[in-house]
Amino acid sequence: MAQLDPNQIHIAESHSCCCATDDHHTGDGTAQQPDNQGGGPSAVGAGQSKLQLFMPAIFSFVLLIVGLALDNNWLSKPAFFSGWVRLLWYVIAYAPVALPVIRDMFRAISKNDFFSEFTLMTIATVGAFIIGVYPEGVAVMLFYTVGENIQSLAVRKARGNIRALLDQRPDEVTVIQGEHSHTIKAHAAAVGMIIQLKPGEKLALDGELLSDRAAFDTAALTGESKPGTKTQGDTVLAGMVNLNRVARVRVTAAYTDSKLSRILTLVQHATAQKAPTELFIRKFARWYTPAVAGFAVLITAVPYFFVADYVFSEWLYRALVFLVISCPCALVISIPLGYFGGIGAASRHGLLVKGSNFLDALAHARQVVMDKTGTLTKGVFEVKEMVIDSEFDKTEILKLVNTLEHHSTHPVATAIQRYLGDVERVSGLEKIEEEAGMGLMATVDGQQLLAGNFRLLDKYGISYPTAVAAISDTVIAIAYDGKLVGYFTIADEIKPDAQAAVRELKTMGITPTLLSGDKSAVVQDVARKLGISKAYGDLLPEDKVNMVKAIRDAGDRVIFVGDGLNDAPVLALSDVGIAMGGLGSDAAIETADIVIQDDAPGKIPMGIRIGKATRRIVWQNITLAFSVKIAVLLLGAGGMASMWEAVFADVGVALLAILNAIRIQRMSFGTLDEKE
Known part of the structure; x- marks a missing residue:
């Protein structure tokens, strides 16, 4: 796996809440593939300062305010500000914020997506110009764009915790060869190489500590800021920061096989697995958006047959208001943002x-x-007692046991290896197998060798005293040639x-x-x-x-x-x-x-609290969006809501939902008693 680009961790940013497609559209009009297909960086706001991001909106806002002032006699209304001059003024104000949306509309249509939010916003605002309400057409597109830009910034913040994981490893490491040292690329370091780590440096690869002791900051991996002291022979992981002295580490895993590399792979694909609520909203948007477009046509046309003083422009205006209100942007962006914030909050806590x-x-x-x-329990076992029957050659039995246990990575096997220490290992073991949940077996000169629990002995018909079976500690029994040879008692700690x-x-x-x-x-x-x-x-x-x-x-x-x-x-x-x-x-x-x-059981209830908080926020957003939109939709259809109320129902509710979604990144999940 190549080193990951932080920008590969993405969800849709501005102009991303496309209502009827699973593709994510970027702010420059290009289409991103769905999350589960990977892809490049999210475009809106990528590499842009906040000023650059909002500059088109600022330009449009200034022209809109000046136009409103001239229209409403806030200043002495000049005679020239009428007719085509007034239209041109508002077109110039409209263009910077509208052109990217119109471009995205045509690109969506080319993909057979006729009812995207880009289409809704374009129809509504162009329609406003057609019936002569120029300021409202500009205002709708302006506030829509501002809302999308704020969404972009919100996503940047949501990605911040996860992006921090991607910057842990240095690109280069210092390799020690004999009395000399030299620097190489981290991905070129091979297993077995010895690297030197100075105080303050981050470890680039997993390894075994060769120095007597060293203190490491493990916050990047565990979410805990408490330093951990490692001693000679301990495992140290990529992303740990050496705190106090020069340390030497023997590389035990290639750069692409480190635990942190696996973490990055997991996080990179985290958004590919969608929650049922997200999947529901996607399906909902597929029929919701065409439905409201159809209702807008009905609002314009049907009253012609029932209203005596029917005025086309009046009912078209109501239909345009209905379209603006109907855009499900608050749902489609705030829900994945809420879940993404939950994933980020979880990663921040390890x-x-x-x-x-x-x-x-x-x-x-x-x-x-x-x-x-x-x-x-800690899973760091220690042998409390070893008993070998005097009938057998203790030295030879221990050699065989030590050799057999070196074929397992189970913590109990590791404890026995550590206890036997320098006991010589021998050759000649054949047919070595691990019986899941029971232990190890092999043959030596045609005789069977077993090391495991009593279920393993039962399976092979080997008898043992009831007094041994009654020992309260964990017991690893040793059998050879069909007889119980002895046993180890093993202790673990909660x-x-x-x-x-x-x-x-x-x-x-x-x-x-x-x-x-x-x-x-x-x-x-x-x-x-x-x-x-x-x-x-x-x-x-x-x-x-x-x-x-x-x-x-x-x-x-x-x-x-x-x-x-x-x-x-x-x-x-x-x-x-x-x-x-x-x-x-x-x-x-x-x-x-x-x-x-960090292997801490306390993270289990913490994860549940994060899951509950995420779901609560998502449903708060769903309730908020639906309740406000339904209310304003009814008012708009009845002619009691203008474009300004429509802007609030669309952009305003979306912003409220986004602000609610990003709250999870500021919540504390340390204990049940801590408040949000």
């Missing part, structure tokens, strides 16, 4: 949401099902914010459930400490899938939170799959709908 539909699903969820290891996260979920009316492949005694102990009443252990991956299916079949929307390779199937099955992005496996992160960057 939650990467892959689509606005998942924000909606978060808001509706009533069940949160969580894995234990790496989700509610994450600091896990209890608070469970408590918040309950306060929100959401039922937490704990599912784990670990032994039931361990799972029940963790559940008791966290206050979870529903907890199940000794589960295989298919058991987790079946239990989540049962919850969904009962009618509840389900969030599943996990981190391991074995969690990928149930992450895919759930309504919202959340993966822990720090310790989580690549498969879990790719399958999940949302990624928690």
Whole structure:
């Protein structure tokens, strides 16, 4: 994957609320492809200062104000300001704001989109000129353009949080070779290279810290400003900032394979997944806009047959007012902007949401099902005890176990590797396999070697004492040649914010459930400490899938939170799959709908609060737009609303909806008690 351009993260900007097509139109009249097809930068406002953006509107506004002053005797009305001179004056005022819209209208028509908002605004304003209300024609197009420009600025702000993610990695890195150092392009750095990071520099690639210790600012990845101290051997990620001393890092992943690269890919395509509300508005606009155009024709023509003193210009004016009011711009731009703001707010807090539909699903969820290891517990295991039967050669058994465990990346396997340390690894292991949710197996000189939980021993018919099975800690049993050789007892630690996260979920009316492949005694102990009443252990991956299916079949929307390779199937099955992005496996992160960057369980209720706030704002905008437009539409059809009321119903309501949509970027989601 090439380094991403920040401008690739986009939603439609000015002139984007096209009513009857899924294409996004840019302010210079070019058409962008829908979000899910990628594309270039959003055009309106891109590379422009605010003054440049508003200059055509300012020019038109000045001419309009002067024209109104001359028309209404605010100044001594000159004799020349009449007839063709007056018309020319308002045409010059109209042109700067109208020509881009008219151009977009013809381009939309060339794509068989006859009822875009560009068509509505052009017909309404040209019609105003035809019946002689020049100032109102200019005013409608002027305020429409101002509204679109403000929308452009609002989208810039909405994109700001996400764009910040795209500027984390430096283009170059300092590579150490022997006693010498030199600078190369970051994307050219290969796995195994050693790079030097000075205080204040950002890390460009994922790696392993070689220095004794170093402090890093991880805010770009986790949303947390608290520095983290890393020691030799710890994993450090692209985007982290070295804080206090020169550090050396061995590169462990290519530039395009870093965790941050995957983050950018997820965020780049976040707007491709549309929420049901967005999809409804798109479908609604397809029939709504032609319908109001038809009503406008009826408003003009039908009264001819029923009104005794019918005046064509009067009813045409009412129809034009109706068209201006009917433009669904407030809906079509403010709703995706609201969802995009929610995605940006989530990313600012270390939650990467892959689509606005998942924000909606978060808001509706009533069940949160969580894995234990790496989700509610730290997943950083330590071996408490090792027991090897004296009947066996301890040294040889440990060599075999160490070799076998190096074929797994599971945290338990890593703990055993770390515990065995310098124990020699041997060759000769064959047919090495990992039994999902149970452990590892291999053959050595024709004999079977097993390392896993008791379900693995049961599967292969290996007996073990009941006293060993009754041990309350996590136990990894070792079997060789059909006999139990010994075992390791493993300890894990509950994450600091896990209890608070469970408590918040309950306060929100959401039922937490704990599912784990670990032994039931361990799972029940963790559940008791966290206050979870529903907890199940000794589960295989298919058991987790079946239990989540049962919850969904009962009618509840389900969030599943996990981190391991074995969690990928149930992450895919759930309504919202959340993966822990720090310790989580690549498969879990790719399958999940949302990624928690710092592995904190507290981000689960935070994500739900963001989803609820986003949905609340979206529905506030829908209610506002519909209620105002319906009221003014009725007044306009009855001749009780002029073009000025129409401008408020269109542009005014759109601006109010946009201002409401961007509120989410200023909200605090730290705790349930914090106010917006």
